[in-house]
Amino acid sequence: MTHQEISHHRLVSQKLYKKTKSSPQEIVRHFGAMQAQDYAMAKWAIGSRCDASEVAIEEAINSAQIIRTHILRPTWHFVSADDIYWMLDLSSPQVKRFTNSAAKKYGYDDKKLDQINLAIEKMLAGNNHMTRDEIMQELNIKKSSSQEFLPGTIIMNAELDGLVCNGKMKGKQITYALLEERVLKPITKLTKEEALAKLAKRYFESHGPATLLDFSWWSGFPRTTCKIALNALELQLNFVETEGQTYWFGNQISDENHFRESVHFLPAFDEILISYKTREVSILLEHQSKAFTNNGIFKPIIMENGKVIGTWKRTIKKDHAKIETQFFNETESSKKEILFEGIKAFENYLEMKIVIE
Incomplete structure (x- = not known):
């Protein structure tokens, strides 16, 4: 599995293709956190x-x-x-x-x-x-x-x-x-082992393909603890080895998830980047400092076909939202028009007119 394929499958597992209709609570529950x-x-x-x-x-x-x-x-x-x-x-x-x-x-x-x-x-x-x-x-x-x-x-x-x-x-x-x-408190409680396995399963199904180190980073638990949870889940997950790394993912990822053209304007601190220990699958190393800092400040990003190609910021005005973009490489005006189609989802979300500057 190439980095491009991993990035594509992450778009699927992270529900950025909107293949099924979901409520806000269902989205959050899918991710775990x-x-x-x-x-x-x-x-x-x-x-x-x-x-x-x-x-x-x-x-x-x-x-x-x-x-x-x-x-x-x-x-x-x-x-x-x-x-x-x-x-x-x-x-x-x-x-x-x-x-x-x-x-x-x-x-x-x-x-x-x-x-x-x-x-x-x-x-x-x-x-x-x-x-x-x-x-x-x-x-x-x-x-x-x-x-x-x-x-x-x-x-x-x-x-x-x-x-x-x-x-x-x-x-x-x-x-x-x-x-x-x-929130009503449940009558029964999970054991620590049950809860850790549940968290791991939720992570790999919603963020996979991802590595053991990715899960350790996201959850905050030591690698040894995460390894125990992963061992307990081996039969419930799939994995692939690429460039010396083992990537785990849920059974919902299959060859049927064909690649498609896509543009996403995603928020700062989005799970598509922040939930992984390393991010070279989704963003080239030479561009990473433009998207996030060493002390953990993440900017809103523009993704094209699973790769981060720039950043954006929004300013809310009285009757509209102003969007400013910064692409990593020189981008032709004709291509920008196609890319800006991806901002329509944000316009619908805000229920407000978008002005791109």
Whole structure:
């Protein structure tokens, strides 16, 4: 399997061909978790894979069909309400090592964090949705340059403990609410082995063909742990060896997934790039610094036939959205017109006129 073929099959597994109709929640559930620290762009990551508008996706998030919280690695992710509890049970102990270490720098041990959680639970009880600043004000924790990351650490700890998750948006402000008031807690729990195997299967089916190292990077679990999960799944997955690498993928990939011409305007931090340890399959090495930085900042990208050929940015105006593009190589005007057909999906998603500059 060549890099071009791997890239094509990833478009299929990542649902960028929209072969079947899916709801926003179904898209998120398919992926297991979708990186979501850039909230506006993360909504488009869902929208680019289904026909839902931004308004419809926002409603799915506000109604808790989709949860936005810190999980895996850690960073913001979208997770389906169906998956939030077992995934938190699996990843929280590992991720909390980072948050607990950060909290201790501010003099907050486990006991003090538990006391903070009790206070947060009381103030949010009864479907009360509050912003982080409002919560910190109630906790009497003032903004300080010496404790710049303390509020974020406190909230992340509460998220990882399964206490809070995103609430309804308050204008453009993110709020927090009690997770158990938004999503009913399941009666049964998965074992760690069952949950890890479930996460691995979800990853390779939605991101494959991908390597063991890719899964380790995406999930945040050590390679040895991921290898155990992969060994348990061998009979449920397919694999191919290319250039000394073993790529795993789900049974849904077949020779019937013929290549097709495609153009995609994808958001910053999209799973098509960020969910893999190395990205040479989808973007040439000499162009990678133009699409993402060494410290993990990813730009919105333009993909043609599975290869990243440029970047783009959008500016929302009063009655339209302005799109600016930057291609890696000189592009003829006639070809640009064909490429710009790919932006129509974004126009439909925004339900707003697009102006390309």
